[in-house]
Amino acid sequence: MDVEAVLMIANVVQPLYQAVFSSDSSTSSEEDEENDDMMMWLGLIARYNEPVVRIQNYIEYYVPQFSYERFQAHFRVTIEAFVTLENRIGPLIAIHNDGAGRQPISARKQLLATIWLLATPESYRSVADRFGIAESTLWQSVQRVTNALIGIAPQIISWPTPAQRQVISAAFEQVAGLPTVIGAVDGAFVEIKAPAVDKEVYVTRKFFYAYTVQRISDSNLKFIDIYTGWPGSVSDTRIFRNSPIYEDVMAHRAEFFDEEQYIIGDKAYPVLDWCIAPYINRGNLTVHQARFNTAHARQRATIERAWALLFGRFRRLKYLDMTREDLIPSTILACCVLHNICLDHQDLEIAQFENEGHIFRIDRDHDQEIEQVVLNPDAAAIRGLQRRNELCRLIHARHAALQQA
Numbered sequence: 207m208d209v210e211a212v213l214m215i216a217n218v219v220q221p222l223y224q225a226v227f228s229s230d231s232s233t234s235s236e237e238d239e240e241n242d243d244m245m246m247w248l249g250l251i252a253r254y255n256e257p258v259v260r261i262q263n264y265i266e267y268y269v270p271q272f273s274y275e276r277f278q279a280h281f282r283v284t285i286e287a288f289v290t291l292e293n294r295i296g297p298l299i300a301i302h303n304d305g306a307g308r309q310p311i312s313a314r315k316q317l318l319a320t321i322w323l324l325a326t327p328e329s330y331r332s333v334a335d336r337f338g339i340a341e342s343t344l345w346q347s348v349q350r351v352t353n354a355l356i357g358i359a360p361q362i363i364s365w366p367t368p369a370q371r372q373v374i375s376a377a378f379e380q381v382a383g384l385p386t387v388i389g390a391v392d393g394a395f396v397e398i399k400a401p402a403v404d405k406e407v408y409v410t411r412k413f414f415y416a417y418t419v420q421r422i423s424d425s426n427l428k429f430i431d432i433y434t435g436w437p438g439s440v441s442d443t444r445i446f447r448n449s450p451i452y453e454d455v456m457a458h459r460a461e462f463f464d465e466e467q468y469i470i471g472d473k474a475y476p477v478l479d480w481c482i483a484p485y486i487n488r489g490n491l492t493v494h495q496a497r498f499n500t501a502h503a504r505q506r507a508t509i510e511r512a513w514a515l516l517f518g519r520f521r522r523l524k525y526l527d528m529t530r531e532d533l534i535p536s537t538i539l540a541c542c543v544l545h546n547i548c549l550d551h552q553d554l555e556i557a558q559f560e561n562e563g564h565i566f567r568i569d570r571d572h573d574q575e576i577e578q579v580v581l582n583p584d585a586a587a588i589r590g591l592q593r594r595n596e597l598c599r600l601i602h603a604r605h606a607a608l609q610q611a
Contacts, residue, residue: 265315278555281318282559283325284551287547290551294358295313296313299354301313316350318337319334319344320348323344324522324544325519352536356536359539359543362543362546363431363542364430365430366388377425378508382505383501383604384470384502385600386468389423389469389470390470390471390506391481392420392421392472392506392513393418393419393446395416396416396418396434396526396538397414397415397524398417398528399526401415408437408439414438418438418440418442419432419434420432421509422451422469427549442474442475443476459479466593471506476587476590480590482597495598497602511560512545515559516541516563518560519563524566
């Protein structure tokens, strides 16, 4: 709003203001104070109505001129990954002209704006200004893109096929010698602001509010299962035993694992024939058990690397300041879908993103290794304990063979 407009408002408002608030008994100082108050409010009105400065044609003119490196530096995804994503969900987020004369926002602009928002800690207003759109339009675009990503999640985050499991287990074994591992499971926090309702259940052991995410990754840092929505105070054990993957495997194990295959998790997870945790160290581990635990930890580090890469690439996950708490789980899952799509393409910045995510997570490390106590082991637990002992002997035998070579 320019100065002339402010003066026009003042000329109209001042007589009304004086008619309402002035009286014959008012002193000149009181009148001056009243006039000052009025001008202050007019000034606030003027500032509130200042036009938003938006970057014009950022997508249409500037982005097409970006080099490969500059595009990734800004959006933190490769051009190839973006093209794949645009081809996959572009038709799902396209808005058709409603005939009202207003040009709808393109699918490309919606997608780029959403990726920028997730890749940076910038405010909605800042991102909206950059892309030349209103905040409300940005919010709607983000939800539209998020819903589209959730729609394709079952195809992007999926359990490996039997052939894929063979490749994954061979890659895991190359790390530290544990055979037939097809995934690593762990829980992690995504920090949020204090919820409006039942906020105490979201408080973690480190005294911040969070959602917990259970994730399983393969040897290539890709997620093969994601489960989120539980508040930060809930243990990994409870989440695991209530997760769809647990229920599905317990009912139909052969559909997820070949005979000797399994996933690995820290000591918060139960020992089952398809989930192997390390030996509990109470100061009495044998040399063989300690060596097994070392190999187990080295191969389990894959899940931490995957999560660090996710956080390093999509930095908004470091603190999800969202008013709509019901949308937080879908935002997390959408980022995991993007993560897997990015890993389908060569990316020279993976090490940098992973390092950035690791540095951040040092202070926010989940580290919820609550020891499991099995009082009455069922058949799956008994087979799991037997399988772990077999693996322990195998690791020891391989170590002994290397020593003799």
